Amino acid sequence: MDTKPFVVLQDVAKRWNGQLGVEEISLDIDEGSFVALLGPSGCGKSTTLRLLAGLEIPDEGQILIEGRDVTTSAASARNLSMVFQSYALFPHLSVAENVIFGLKVRGVPRAERREKMARALEITGLGGLEHRKPSELSGGQRQRVALARAIVAGQRLCLMDEPLSNLDAKLRNSVRKDIKKLQRDLGITVVYVTHDQTEAMSLADKIVLMREGRIQQIGSPDDLYNRPANTFVAEFVGAPPMALIEPGIVEDLSPGRTLGIRAENVEIAKKGKGRLSCIVSEAEFLGNETLIGLEHKGVRGLTVMKPGLSLVPVGERVEVTFNNQDLHVFDEVGRRVSEQLTEK
Amino acid sequence: MNKRVNLERRRQAIYGWLLLSPAAVMLSIFAFYPSAATFWSSLFSRGTRRRPSEFIALENYSDLFADPTFWVVLKNNLLYAAVTIPVSIVIALAMALWANSKIPARGFVRTAYFTPTVLPMIAAANLWLFFYTPGLGVLDQIGGLFGLPSINWLGQPQTALWAVIIVTIWKEAGFFMIFYLAALQTIPEDLKEASDIEGASRWTYTRRIVLPLLMPTTLFIMVNATINSVKLIDHLFILTKGGPSDASKLILYYIWEMAFAFFDAPHAAAMTILVLGVLCIVAAVQLFFIDRRTHYQ
Numbered sequence: 001m002d003t004k005p006f007v008v009l010q011d012v013a014k015r016w017n018g019q020l021g022v023e024e025i026s027l028d029i030d031e032g033s034f035v036a037l038l039g040p041s042g043c044g045k046s047t048t049l050r051l052l053a054g055l056e057i058p059d060e061g062q063i064l065i066e067g068r069d070v071t072t073s074a075a076s077a078r079n080l081s082m083v084f085q086s087y088a089l090f091p092h093l094s095v096a097e098n099v100i101f102g103l104k105v106r107g108v109p110r111a112e113r114r115e116k117m118a119r120a121l122e123i124t125g126l127g128g129l130e131h132r133k134p135s136e137l138s139g140g141q142r143q144r145v146a147l148a149r150a151i152v153a154g155q156r157l158c159l160m161d162e163p164l165s166n167l168d169a170k171l172r173n174s175v176r177k178d179i180k181k182l183q184r185d186l187g188i189t190v191v192y193v194t195h196d197q198t199e200a201m202s203l204a205d206k207i208v209l210m211r212e213g214r215i216q217q218i219g220s221p222d223d224l225y226n227r228p229a230n231t232f233v234a235e236f237v238g239a240p241p242m243a244l245i246e247p248g249i250v251e252d253l254s255p256g257r258t259l260g261i262r263a264e265n266v267e268i269a270k271k272g273k274g275r276l277s278c279i280v281s282e283a284e285f286l287g288n289e290t291l292i293g294l295e296h297k298g299v300r301g302l303t304v305m306k307p308g309l310s311l312v313p314v315g316e317r318v319e320v321t322f323n324n325q326d327l328h329v330f331d332e333v334g335r336r337v338s339e340q341l342t343e344k
Numbered sequence: 345m346n347k348r349v350n351l352e353r354r355r356q357a358i359y360g361w362l363l364l365s366p367a368a369v370m371l372s373i374f375a376f377y378p379s380a381a382t383f384w385s386s387l388f389s390r391g392t393r394r395r396p397s398e399f400i401a402l403e404n405y406s407d408l409f410a411d412p413t414f415w416v417v418l419k420n421n422l423l424y425a426a427v428t429i430p431v432s433i434v435i436a437l438a439m440a441l442w443a444n445s446k447i448p449a450r451g452f453v454r455t456a457y458f459t460p461t462v463l464p465m466i467a468a469a470n471l472w473l474f475f476y477t478p479g480l481g482v483l484d485q486i487g488g489l490f491g492l493p494s495i496n497w498l499g500q501p502q503t504a505l506w507a508v509i510i511v512t513i514w515k516e517a518g519f520f521m522i523f524y525l526a527a528l529q530t531i532p533e534d535l536k537e538a539s540d541i542e543g544a545s546r547w548t549y550t551r552r553i554v555l556p557l558l559m560p561t562t563l564f565i566m567v568n569a570t571i572n573s574v575k576l577i578d579h580l581f582i583l584t585k586g587g588p589s590d591a592s593k594l595i596l597y598y599i600w601e602m603a604f605a606f607f608d609a610p611h612a613a614a615m616t617i618l619v620l621g622v623l624c625i626v627a628a629v630q631l632f633f634i635d636r637r638t639h640y641q
Contacts (some may be wrong), residue, residue, distance in 0.1 A: 038556070052538075053541060054540075054541075055537050055540070074540070075541045076540060076541065076542070076543035076544075080541065081541065081542075082478040082537075082538070082541045084534050084538060086532065086534055088532065088534040088535055088537065088538035090535060090538075090539075090552075090553055090559055091557070092553075092556045092559075101539070101542055101544070101552075102541075102542030102544075104547055105539075105542055105543050105544045105545075106542075106543050108532075110520060149542075153542075157635070
């Protein structure tokens with residue numbers, strides 16, 4: 001019984017007028033884990049979250065929370081909280097009233113309410129802002145009010161729908177750390193929707209990568225980065241993403257297979273010593289390193305990382321080399337093949 | 345340098361006045377001047393061929409206060425306002441909430457509710473005249489099916505004012521509903537979802553979230569309904585002409601009668617000034633006191 005996962009989605013599907021929503025979503029979530037639903041926009045990650053929240057009812061499949069079938073239960077009966085992309089704060093209520101709205105609705109006594117609110121505001125660093133209206137807060141503060149509202153009731157499952165997408169880059173980093181710390185300190189289970197793979201990689205214990213309503217891969221950040229299940233995952237995860245080499249471009253290592261290679265495994269070689277001869281298409285200085293984009297027929301997204309500032313003029317021809325053991329191999333439909341290539 | 349700043353400031357001031365002037369001119373010609381002129385003429389006596397009009401200060405006003413009809417009309421109008429304002433607001437809100445929810449034939453429902461607003465008041469009054477007519481009217485016909493006696497709704501003092509009130513509510517509610525519908529569209533869907541997740545019932549959501557967010561609209565509608573309760577008298581001309589025995593006479597109708605049936609312009613002017621004063625006070629109360637407790641997005 002103990003080994004049963006906290007949240008289970010089983011073959012869940014949701015369609016709108018025959019159009020694809022999500023299909024065959026099967027997912028186990030352990031208690032206390034941080035799960036990120038990742039994917040490009042329109043991939044069904046928000047739909048999956050809304051199905052879990054009870055804001056949509058699935059056409060097929062089953063949803064279990066704490067072993068209880070909640071497939072058709074109302075949102076309020078699922079014992080979860082949610083942070084919305086737009087924060088969904090009640091604009092006419094003060095910070096304090098927003099935070100304790102749910103407690104009030106559920107009939108929690110006044111003294112307990114006050115105590116819980118004080119704690120939630122302290123955790124989220126909102127002390128002293130109790131009487132402000134949401135319109136008098138900055139974006140980051142509003143975001144924290146939404147967080148405080150989500151944690152005040154002490155629900156063990158918290159859903160977050162792109163909570164950082166309305167913040168500027170700098171704030172996003174600091175709030176990201178706050179969210180992670182919060183999740184760890186409170187020991188709550190978080191399901192987090194994002195389209196930003198860095199966010200997912202840095203936050204999640206488990207990433208669910210989706211595309212066109214279907215799950216592409218479920219795994220740890222390490223799995224997704226180092227063992228992508230298919231070419232879509234390979235190209236979605238990582239900055240810069242993995243380069244894909246069509247069959248027959250590199251001397252026939254593995255006929256009919258597409259090869260993948262990450263930028264950090266590619267090196268610039270001396271003239272005549274490289275395995276591919278490419279043309280520099282762009283050079284991007286990032287401070288601690290320089291990304292050099294390369295063009296070659298039949299190769300997508302090939303990039304070399306060089307430490308520090310080392311710009312190469314665009315249009316120059318360079319040769320690159322890599323080790324066979326760093327290559328990822330995909331079959332003709334893009335699925336990963338676990339065969340190892342021999343050392344060159 | 346200083347000169348240029350001054351010049352610029354003057355240019356800005358002229359620009360501001362130019363933007364302001366069309367409205368100022370129109371309001372002055374059609375609102376401020378007539379009001380002032382009305383006040384001025386309310387201070388003079390009614391001139392006849394033998395006795396020319398002369399300045400009598402507030403005598404017209406004291407005449408009014410001594411006139412029993414004035415008090416009857418005032419009482420009628422207060423009852424008319426006290427019933428039509430809240431009832432039409434509540435009905436408008438209920439209709440809007442219903443027409444905004446996910447119901448079949450939503451477009452039809454909205455159109456149906458809005459139809460009375462599109463009709464001219466005179467046409468609506470004629471329609472209702474047909475409903476109320478004793479014997480022939482729809483109400484009597486339906487009542488007849490259940491064996492109820494024929495009632496002359498517009499012809500007896502106990503029911504005449506109420507019959508007029510119902511027509512007004514029927515006319516106004518659909519109009520106010522449109523404002524509520526528009527305001528409901530501006531409430532984001534995710535507030536409902538957030539309150540769902542917090543476990544709020546539909547009623548709690550409506551009471552704690554929707555109604556407060558509709559307050560600016562309610563305020564606007566209240567001001568409008570108040571003004572309408574004085575302004576809207578077209579149907580009286582068709583339905584009752586203020587009768588029987590002044591039972592359904594409203595203040596503006598009485599002013600009209602005073603001025604154009606009894607040709608007593610000074611008393612009509614005095615009454616107009618009183619109405620204007622009361623409306624100003626009511627509008628000020630609504631805008632300053634309720635406004636302060638209203639949340640604007």
